[in-house]
Amino acid sequence: MTDRAGTPAEPDPPAQEDPAQEDPAPGAPEKPRKRHWLRWTALGISVVVLIAAGVGWWFYRKLDGNITTDTTAAAELRKYEKERPAAGTTAARNILLIGSDTRTGEGNRKYGKDKGTQRSDTTILLHLSAEKSSATAVSLPRDLMVTIPSCTKADGTRTREQFAQFNWAYEFGGTACTIRTVEKLTGIRVDNHMVIDFRGFKKMVDAVDGVEVCLKEPVDDADAKLKLPAGRQTLHGEQALGFVRARKSIGNGSDTERMDRQQQFLGALVNKVQSDGVLLNPTKLYPVLDAATKAVTTDTGLDSLRELYDLARAMRAVPTEKVQFLTVPRRPYASNANRDELVQPAASQLFRQLREDRPVLVTPHSEEENDGRGDGNGGTGGGTGGGTGGDGKPDDADTPPPSSTPTFTGRNAAEGVCS
DSSP: OBOTTSSBOOOOOOOOOOGGGSOOOTTOOOOOOHHHHHHHHHHHHHHHHHHHHHHHHHHHHHHHHHOEEOHHHHHHHHTTGGGSOOOOSSSOEEEEEEEEOOOOSTTTGGGSOOOSOOOEEEEEEEEEOTTSSOEEEEEOOTTBEEEEOOOBOTTSOBOOOEEEETTHHHHHHHHHHHHHHHHHHHOOOOOEEEEEOHHHHHHHHHHTTOEEEEESSOEEETTTTEEEOSEEEEEOHHHHHHHHHOOTTSTTOOHHHHHHHHHHHHHHHHHHHHHTTGGGOHHHHHHHHHHHHHHEEEOTTSOSHHHHHHHHHHHHTSOGGGEEEEEOOEEEETTEEEEEEEOTTHHHHHHHHHHTTOOOEEEOOOGGGGSSSSGGGSEESSOOOOSBOTTSOBOOTTSOOOSSOOEEEEEETTTOTTO
């Protein structure tokens, strides 16, 4: 072979062999193709991550979409902003929990006829301290005599301001009317609210696989659809609802004892969620979140999964012995023994402590205090404090704060129902 000048061309250089392509020696194993293996591994991991992210996003969207937002209450409350208590200056939060006795909706009709009205079967004001060091849940008796402001009804008409039993507020004007009544009574601004009905409560209990209770005597209550033997037992949805609703068939038949039983049950529920590691176990957490998000109707400040999770995380930080339950100090109403009135100055003292995010000490009931409504539910120590009187009007704002932590009878979540 010659080049273009006619001179012989240089011979082609010998081909360089790729060591990686050399044939292995006889009997030697083949070398793994690491680069191919790494590429396939990375691809597989990427697919798994994408699938997990997609499933996680689907779960998030599903749970977020379960929540029902109450915009009506917010619109109504804006009309009365000037008369509402001022917003707190700290990170403390006051959340009003309302248990509705509505018979409308799936699973609720069997508890009675739907007469087109509903009342707040249970109302609890939950105060979460700014430092997340304590949570105090105050039950407000449904039969407490209070001043209910003029409220807008569902049909657009208005009620007149009147002195009536507390749970009429929810029937008159729904959540907004109840919030305004609570704020007028306590001087505490309600930051957020949640409403839960019968069906939602049952699903919450079932999601944690039931709650343990102890009964001194067997129960047979047709009205509450409850029949239970005496002794220690775990209650699930339907039975749990009957347990917290039953009145005449357990104990002395008073609403006081029923509220105490509700507080015990909620404390046991909180304790179980924390002790069973539900909040840290995804397989246990999802059913609880699914039930919780389906169960509640909230204001716009709690109507997303992130906001509910932040609230749950804040509650998780509170030691169970600092999750306290009590009933506002009250006694039989002077004009009607079947109604309640506040015990003063204990009630005003309690309201002031919560309003100013000051400590409240809750101690167990004594045997003498468990006989129904009475002065045993009052507080002790520290002076009169501020707040509002029985007429709903604010007391003297210049009253000095109490000099020591006031004490009230009640319980904490660490005690449980069987304590």
